[in-house]
Amino acid sequence: MRTVEHSVAVEQPALTRQITTRRQSLAFRWRKSLRRHWQLYLLIIPPLLYFVVFKYVPMSNIVIAFKNYSVVKGIWDSPWIGLxxxxxxxxxxxxxxxxxxxxxxxxxxxxxxxxxxxxxxxxxxxxxxxxxxxxxxxxxxxxxxxxxxxxxxxxxxxxxxxxxxxxxxxxxxxxxxxxxxxxxxxxxxxxxxxxxxxxxxxxxxxxxxxxxxxxxxxxxxxxxxxxxxxxxxxxxxxxxxxxxxxxxxxxxxxxxxxxxxxxxxxxxxxxxxxxxxxxxxxxxxxxxxxxxxxxxxxxxxxxxxxxxxxxxxxxxxxxxxxxxxxx
Known part of the structure; x- marks a missing residue:
C-alpha cells in the first residue's frame, strides 16, 4: 500500500513538470511566432475588432426576443415574457x-x-x-x-x-x-x-x-x-x-x-x-x-x-x- 502511494506521489510531480514544460514550450513558440510575424498579427486586429464590436457584442441584444421591450426602460430592465x-x-x-x-x-x-x-x-x-x-x-x-x-x-x-x-x-x-x-x-x-x-x-x-x-x-x-x-x-x-x-x-x-x-x-x-x-x-x-x-x-x-x-x-x-x- 505504501509502495503504491509512494509511486503516485512520485508520478504527480513528474506529471506537473511535464505540463509546465509543455506550457513553457507553447508560450516560447507563440512569442517567437509573434516576433517573426508581428505584421500579420497587426493586420488581423482590425477585422477581429470589427467582428467583436459589430457582430458578437450585438448578439447579446437577442434577449429582446424574450422581453416586452420598452425604449424607456431599456433592454435589460424590460420585463421578461418568455416565448x-x-x-x-x-x-x-x-x-x-x-x-x-x-x-x-x-x-x-x-x-x-x-x-x-x-x-x-x-x-x-x-x-x-x-x-x-x-x-x-x-x-x-x-x-x-x-x-x-x-x-x-x-x-x-x-x-x-x-x-x-x-x-x-x-x-x-x-x-x-x-x-x-x-x-x-x-x-x-x-x-x-x-x-x-x-x-x-x-x-x-x-x-x-x-x-x-x-x-x-x-x-x-x-x-x-x-x-x-x-x-x-x-x-x-x-x-x-x-x-x-x-x-x-x-x-x-x-x-x-x-x-x-x-x-x-x-x-x-x-x-x-x-x-x-x-x-x-x-x-x-x-x-x-x-x-x-x-x-x-x-x-x-x-x-x-x-x-x-x-x-x-x-x-x-x-x-x-x-x-x-x-x-
Missing amino acids: KNFELFFRNPIFWTLIKNTLLLSGYAILAGFPLPLLLALMLNEVRHRWFRKTVQLVTYAPYFISTVVIVSMLILLTAPRLGLVTKAFGFFGVDAPDLLGDPNYFRHIYVWSDVWQTAGYAAVIYLAALSAVDPALYESARVDGASRLRRIWHVDLPSIMPTAMIILILSVGSIMAVGFEKAFLMQNPLNLSESEIIATYVYKTGLLNADFGIATAVGLFNSLINLALLLVVNAVARRLSGSGLW
Missing part, C-alpha cells in the same frame, strides 16, 4: 405566407443561380480566343458592380406600363403588355433572373480560378486516351471544381431564409405584395416602422436558427455524398 413574441408570430395569419414566399423565392434563386455560373465558367475555359474570352468576362462581370437601387430603377423603367421598353416592344407587335411589376405572378421571375444577370459573371470567376488550378497533365492524358472535348469537361473539369461548387451550394442553401431584403423591398408594391412579402421585409416593417422590436427580434432569431439548421444538415449531407464540406 410570447414567438407565439404571436407563429399565430399570425401571415406566418405561412412569409415562410412560403421566402422559401420559394430563395429556392428559385438557388436553382437558377447555381448551375448557370458553373456552365459559363466551363464554356469560357474552353474558349481559345483570348480577346473573345476577356470580352465575355467583362460583359458578364460588369453588372456585379451596379448597385441594387440602380438595378431596381432599371427594372422599373424597362417594365413601366406606359413608357417602358418592354411595353413598347409588345406594342410594336400589336400585343398588350402585362404589368410585370404589378402582377404577383411575375415578381419571382423578374427578381431571380435579374439577379442571375447581375451575379453570374462574378460567380463564374470563382469557378475559373478553380479551373486554372487543374493539372495540365490530366488534359494531356485525356487527349492521349482519345477523350473528346465534352468528355474532358465531364471527367476532368467537373470533378476538379466540384469541391468549390459544393461549398458555394452549401453556403447558398445555408442562407436560404436570408434572401436579400433590399431588392425585394424596392420591387415591392401593393399589387405584388402577396408574393413579395418575405421574412426580411416583414422584420423591417414590424421592427422599424411599427416599432415592435420584440416580435421583430424574435422573427430574426427564428430565421437565423432555421438557416443554421439548414447549413448543418446540408453540410453533413454534402460530406457524406461527395466528401466535401465547410468542416
Whole structure:
C-alpha cells in the first residue's frame, strides 16, 4: 500500500513538470511566432475588432426576443415574457405566407443561380480566343458592380406600363403588355433572373480560378486516351471544381431564409405584395416602422436558427455524398 502511494506521489510531480514544460514550450513558440510575424498579427486586429464590436457584442441584444421591450426602460430592465413574441408570430395569419414566399423565392434563386455560373465558367475555359474570352468576362462581370437601387430603377423603367421598353416592344407587335411589376405572378421571375444577370459573371470567376488550378497533365492524358472535348469537361473539369461548387451550394442553401431584403423591398408594391412579402421585409416593417422590436427580434432569431439548421444538415449531407464540406 505504501509502495503504491509512494509511486503516485512520485508520478504527480513528474506529471506537473511535464505540463509546465509543455506550457513553457507553447508560450516560447507563440512569442517567437509573434516576433517573426508581428505584421500579420497587426493586420488581423482590425477585422477581429470589427467582428467583436459589430457582430458578437450585438448578439447579446437577442434577449429582446424574450422581453416586452420598452425604449424607456431599456433592454435589460424590460420585463421578461418568455416565448410570447414567438407565439404571436407563429399565430399570425401571415406566418405561412412569409415562410412560403421566402422559401420559394430563395429556392428559385438557388436553382437558377447555381448551375448557370458553373456552365459559363466551363464554356469560357474552353474558349481559345483570348480577346473573345476577356470580352465575355467583362460583359458578364460588369453588372456585379451596379448597385441594387440602380438595378431596381432599371427594372422599373424597362417594365413601366406606359413608357417602358418592354411595353413598347409588345406594342410594336400589336400585343398588350402585362404589368410585370404589378402582377404577383411575375415578381419571382423578374427578381431571380435579374439577379442571375447581375451575379453570374462574378460567380463564374470563382469557378475559373478553380479551373486554372487543374493539372495540365490530366488534359494531356485525356487527349492521349482519345477523350473528346465534352468528355474532358465531364471527367476532368467537373470533378476538379466540384469541391468549390459544393461549398458555394452549401453556403447558398445555408442562407436560404436570408434572401436579400433590399431588392425585394424596392420591387415591392401593393399589387405584388402577396408574393413579395418575405421574412426580411416583414422584420423591417414590424421592427422599424411599427416599432415592435420584440416580435421583430424574435422573427430574426427564428430565421437565423432555421438557416443554421439548414447549413448543418446540408453540410453533413454534402460530406457524406461527395466528401466535401465547410468542416
